[in-house]
Amino acid sequence: MSLIDLANPSRFLALTARLLPWLALVTVVLLAAGLYLSALAPDDYQQGATVKIMFIHVPNAWLSMFVWGVMSIASLGTLVWRHPLADVAAKAAAPIGASFTFLALLTGSLWGRPMWGTYWEWDARLTSVLILFLMYLGLMALWRSVEDPTRAARAAAVLTLVGAINLPIIKFSVDWWNTLHQPASVMRMGGPALDKSFLIPLLVMAIGFSLLFITLHVAAMRNEILRRRVRSLQMLQARAYTTSAPAGDATGHVVGAA
Amino acid sequence: MDLGPYTSFIATSYLAAALVVVLLIGWIAIDYRTQKARLRALEDSGISRRSGRAATDTQ
Numbered sequence: 253m254s255l256i257d258l259a260n261p262s263r264f265l266a267l268t269a270r271l272l273p274w275l276a277l278v279t280v281v282l283l284a285a286g287l288y289l290s291a292l293a294p295d296d297y298q299q300g301a302t303v304k305i306m307f308i309h310v311p312n313a314w315l316s317m318f319v320w321g322v323m324s325i326a327s328l329g330t331l332v333w334r335h336p337l338a339d340v341a342a343k344a345a346a347p348i349g350a351s352f353t354f355l356a357l358l359t360g361s362l363w364g365r366p367m368w369g370t371y372w373e374w375d376a377r378l379t380s381v382l383i384l385f386l387m388y389l390g391l392m393a394l395w396r397s398v399e400d401p402t403r404a405a406r407a408a409a410v411l412t413l414v415g416a417i418n419l420p421i422i423k424f425s426v427d428w429w430n431t432l433h434q435p436a437s438v439m440r441m442g443g444p445a446l447d448k449s450f451l452i453p454l455l456v457m458a459i460g461f462s463l464l465f466i467t468l469h470v471a472a473m474r475n476e477i478l479r480r481r482v483r484s485l486q487m488l489q490a491r492a493y494t495t496s497a498p499a500g501d502a503t504g505h506v507v508g509a510a
Numbered sequence: 511m512d513l514g515p516y517t518s519f520i521a522t523s524y525l526a527a528a529l530v531v532v533l534l535i536g537w538i539a540i541d542y543r544t545q546k547a548r549l550r551a552l553e554d555s556g557i558s559r560r561s562g563r564a565a566t567d568t569q
Contacts, residue, residue, distance in 0.1 A: 291511060301513040305523045312527070347537075351530050359523040366516045464531065471538045478545035485552040492557070 259336055261477045268474045275467040282460035289453035296450075302366050307453055309359040310438070311461035312352045316384060317419050319349030319465065323391075324416040327409035337473070339405035340480075342412060343395050344472035348465060350388035357381060368432055376425035377433035380418060387415045401480060 286307065296303035323345050329338025360378070361371045372378065391408055398404035426435045437445040444451055513520050 295514075300516065301520060302516045304513070304520050308523050308527045348534060351534055355527055355530055358526055362519045362523045362526075366519055468534055468538060471542070475538060475541045475545055478542070478549060482545055482548045482552065485549065485557045489552060489555065489557045 261336065261340075264337060265474060265477060268470050272467065272470060272474075275463065275470065279460060279463040279467050282456060282463055286453060286457035286460045289456055293453050294449055299367060302363060303450065305359055305363040306450070307457045309356060309363055310454060311458040312359065313356040313381070314458060315461055315465055316349060316353035316356045316381065317422055318462070319345050319352060320384065320388075320412070320416065320419060322469075323349065323412050324419075327412040330405050330409040331413075337477075339401065339409070340473050340476045341469070342405075342408065344476045345469055346388055346392050346395070348468050348472065350385065350392065352461075352465070353381065353385040353388055357385060364432075373432045375431040375433060376429040377422065377431050380422045380425050384415075384418055384422060387411075387418065391415075401483070 290304055290307040293304065293307070295301050323342045326338045326342035326345070329335040330342065357378075360381075364373070365371050391411060394408050394411065395404050398407065423436075425431060426433050438451070438454070446454065
């Protein structure tokens with residue numbers, strides 16, 4: 253099955269029906285393995301047991317940016333290629349991305365209190381991630397406020413691409429400004445600075461959370477396709493009702509419509 | 511497993527993550543059932559897709 257075949261929503265739905273159980277199974281196995289390895293990881297010599305928050309915080313922080321990246325590519329698909337599933341993909345990803353961003357902020361705050369002595373600091377990294385969270389909420393509100401999905405799709409795609417400017421700001425904020433947040437310790441020049449005893453559980457959890465995103469995203473896309481079918485059928489129903497109903501009165505209201 | 515003096519911070523982090531993931535899964539599962547039920551109700555009322563295929567058919 254090629255990528256063009258997937259442009260057909262019916263074929264996409266057929267694929268998701270086959271794919272979802274396997275995706276869910278692999279996700280559960282990987283997250284269970286990640287949690288087990290996280291529990292076995294030793295305490296850090298400086299941070300003690302609080303280093304275990306890293307295994308939840310970092311995958312969610314990575315995904316908060318990755319999901320917006322996925323939505324940006326989907327937005328290009330909407331504006332440039334007009335792919336029928338591009339807008340569906342972007343809309344379905346937003347609530348999941350918002351959830352990951354919320355968890356990144358919450359767990360970061362819970363990690364910050366014992367390590368930095370504060371839950372929150374208006375520094376560049378924390379503030380730029382908070383802005384990302386607010387942008388997710390704004391996009392979700394935009395999709396809900398516009399009745400026509402095609403019009404909402406174009407506006408949301410433009411907003412998503414403008415918002416993508418925030419991604420390099422988040423990534424490099426710890427290098428560009430003097431922040432409380434530590435610099436990158438995994439994805440950096442010269443390789444990861446983390447010891448293997450922390451790096452392996454972190455990577456397993458990151459892959460597990462990434463698969464969780466893919467599973468939830470595919471399921472949410474399936475729901476969005478069904479929601480659009482409901483809308484189309486409701487419009488057909490309304491059209492059938494207005495054409496078959498008795499003649500309307502002078503104001504255009506169908507007699508007996510109430 | 512002894513988590514030391516910061517047990518509450520660590521446990522809250524993991525519980526919050528679990529809660530959010532469960533809520534996401536629950537929301538998606540309920541939404542799926544809702545959309546399928548609405549499609550079935552529309553089809554039962556005699557409305558069908560232009561292709562003539564069942565709207566609830568996901569295979």
